[in-house]
Amino acid sequence: MQPRQIILLIILLASVMAIADAIGISPSSKAFPFEPGKEVQITFTAVNNIDSIQVFEIYAKGDLADYVRFEQTRLVMRAMENKPFVMHLTMPNSLEPGTHNTYIGVVQASSQGTGQLNAKSGVESIISVDVPTPGKYLTAELSAEPQNAGEPVKFELKVQSKGTEKINQVSGVINIFDGPSKIGFVDTNTEPLESMQKTTLRGEWTATQAGQLIAVADVFYDGRSTTAATKFKVGAMLLRILDIKFGEITAGTIGKISVSIENEWNQPIDGAYSEFFASKNGEEVGRAVGKPFKITAQGVYTDDIYWDTAGLEPGVYNGRIVLHYLDKTTEQAFKIGLAGTLKFGNAVYIAIIALLVSFFILAVFYSRQKKK
Template identity: 30%
Template sequence: MCRMLVILAAMAISLSVASGSALAIGITPGGTTIDFKPGLEKEVPFTIINNEHKDMDVVVYVKEGPYSDWVALYDTIMTFSSDDDSKGSKYSVRLPQSVEKPGTHQVDIVAMELPKEKEGGGAFVGATTAVVTQLLVRVPYPGKYATLDLAVSEAQAGEPVNFFVKARNLGTEDISNAKATLDILGPTNEKIATLESGESGIGAKSMKEFKLTWTGQTNPGVYHAVVTLRYDGKVTTAEKNFAVGNLYIDVLSIDVKDFRLGGVAKFNINIENKWNDKITGVYGNLIIEDDNGQSVADVKTASTDVGALERKEIYAYWDTEGVKVGDYDARFILHYSGRTTEKDLKTHVEVSDIRVDIMGLGAGAVTVETTGAGGTSNMIMLLVVALIGINAGWFFYFRRRSEQR
């Protein structure tokens, strides 16, 4: 039974951390980072938040791990009333004289709501949640050792793109000379531009930020950045994808040729992919209405793929048998990658001609939800199931204990 409770508790902790909006309790800060010093002793405060303003008991413990003996708690049980917004506590850190393995080492401090026992025995079965604050201890590398973090600013097409390169020297020795070089690659991995920083030193256990700016002609799309830091005869790299602008396909024009009323009208729809990569599964809907707002046509184009920055013609067909000469309101909706481009149209039908005018030129892409809330709902459902399992375990545990009494 105890082993099952531990497994279920671990499930609840991981789910609770991933779905913070569903938590009855919170904890702050989410983490504390300290640099290793031999024999360092330090106290670290943290706060548990009573999000639901209810009466509850919270157990606090250090998750078992290779470095858990570095931490000692001041409070293992904290009692909250409905009037308590939050309560503070702390833990002490005592580091050893040396650590063999360099790098960042993690210790998890867990706060978990306890179910309340009913009067006369038994346990209340309800949601039990847990949250984690982390202690991160950075143990320096011998000599010179640099790591990189790369952040990219948001930008629209034609705007400058800023890159922020954070170089951290996690070593015990100063870096005399460091220089960042950043390559920008297109969707087919071709090199588009190269940016270089100036040279700079980086002190031991210190950080230096390099800012690089790309001012070239930028088309909308996804790009790949690779940054290389060369320092005192050593090299390290980091990379990430970044986007410029928004994924968008424009509708340039719509026309009908060789038409005769009563026959099938072929609408030639010219579209242009503004994105720098191929977009698959593109199709459109043409909806035509009469003066009373009644639909006289709702036709769909074939699905197609549109290459990077490609212009392409797609087709919609309208059977005009029984259709009268006159003006019709219409709209064309282009569907692609969970987005739509929509154009309002004025359609004038003659005996031997159909003229289509696109109303306005400012219609942009609209993101549409294609999957609903399934991802979040599934996560919450898993959380609820795990929490019910935990509380069921507590229920049987307390009942068995009551029977033994």
Template identity: 25%
Template sequence: MQKKVVWLIFLVAFGFAASVVWSAGLASAALGISPALKEFNFEPGKTITLNYRVTSDKPDQEIELVVGGDLADYVTLDKKKLVGGGDFSATIRLPEKIDKPGWHAISIGAHELPSEQKFIGTSINIDAKVKIFVPFPGKYIEPRLNIPNGNVNTKIPVELEVINRGTQDLTITPTIRFIFLAENKEVEKFEFKPLEIKSGQKNYFRKFLDTTGFAGGNYLAKADIDYSGEQTSINTTFIVGTLFVEIVDFTHELNKSDSLEKFEINVRSNWGEKIEGVFAEVNISNSSSSEFFRTSPTDLEPWGKGVLEWFLDTRKMSNEYNVKVKLRYAGKESEKEGTLRIMEIEKRSLFDNQYLVYGGIAAVGFVLILALIIVFFARRKRKGKEDAQKGKKS
């Protein structure tokens, strides 16, 4: 009986190890195809030839080349299969007309063919995409307004990209207004000269926003665009930063404990450059005691967040304390005040926790049942041997 149990454990462990090794082998397999994405504007009757490369870490792997998507009927491949990777080309012969405007997708796929040894869920498939844009009838534009966050007293690049997605050539005349959201006040206005953009083409309107004298905070940029008598608009928000690190919050409750308790200060930078050596000086006091400490410094990335830490000995602390946090950085400082409460934790014995008690009872019961099963089979086996010996003697 004991040998059977040992063999059972061995077989389970061996099966688990084998599955881990098998899974690791699958995870290490790699299949790639490039280029992964190509985009084109639709042109009636146009022929597009694309060259692809497939890579695989299995030199003898058979790879099937497939085509999918709503324009798959217009695609031909110069090869149907590869072994261990290689090159192939796809030729797209567009029709004279596609009725539905917008994006149309073609997938160019490389799919592993499973071998006889690996026929259940072990193959890898990967697809490249070809996107064809069919223009909308008449006038249609796709604008994009790009403005990064910046700092006061600098020049922030402003870029308006306009793509002509319609069938008509257009004259584009944009205006961009900048509004300080805290006061709902317009602080700057850009006006651009008209620019012609042909169907399927795009162009850019660019200027620099001089933030000298700007207040730090959140801003709204609104682009009003006239395109050959039609109007549309697009908005985006951005931040004009100041050299200021905000104390977002700090720990307000700690347990009274024999071990050190962690006091945390969460900070956030409102500056678009790295700030090095940010640290906090903290005073914790009440009518009977006072404690002062200085945290280790940390660096904050542009617009980044951070946590300053200190470990407090709370054994002699109780009730509520006033907290004053002073943050120091780059010759500047920020302050925040609040309270800290020390929580008394009632000590309980192990058996006060009903879940531990129930869990212990269940574990003991399981062990007893398992022992009874082993004893039962052992006695049954012994009785069988005794009966066999009696039969021989008789």
């Protein structure tokens, strides 16, 4: 690929991203149970967020694209206009068990020229047709709300029948792990489940410790089983120092120290502030205090502290950051260095002047030699 083509490709990719944000389609998804020969009609709405008249093409792709028919395949839309279009899907007489996805898209029309790079971008809606599996079969999805230590974690186990037969009883046992160690479990409620229907099983577990935990649900239904898993976070009323960064600081100047801080609590913390201490040989030689700040729930904040090093000599110092928040503190020690400035004594200046004079004399000498 030629350099010119590479540049054009980069421009086109940037245009694709902009266009994707400027085109909309609704609804974004629809799901239907499989019924042989049934016709499904859906009215979509295309959205032109571009500030000019645009021509859009409508298309279908995916498992059942050959069974899709549109009442129109092109839309001419004014700036910021919404316009409906209708799709007809006629289901075939038979399909393999499982979920069959078809994508209905709206794309900006473009022409292809010989030797030209071109790109089209658009948005798509997903049409799902679920074909039941003979007998009893279900899928499960587990989720958990993050909480603080000592508070109940609420689990939701969403189960959906994908089989042709009714499930008399479905229930779950949710096991909680900290790494490889099991630290707790909870039983969910029990429900019946009709063919191709959904329900949500629930359970609560009181978190005893903070950290990133894993929940694994064993789902039981009429002598069969499946599993689902999720990660969740149990927070603590804690600010944690993630990183401490600083550039080169010259002794006698004001240096910036950036502290990256994470809030592990699921509530914002206001009025926190950072304090910096510098010491050498066991003696405190410097201190600086940052401005009070607010950090969002489970968010990250960078606090800048400015250290005045006036009167300090170059060298390595012991640094310490102390975070103050609520009635707690968190601290971290580190090493920080001060660079020296380049200084010349009188002897060095004399040597430099003598060297410059010597160069001048040599230049004059060679110049006169050339004239002769």
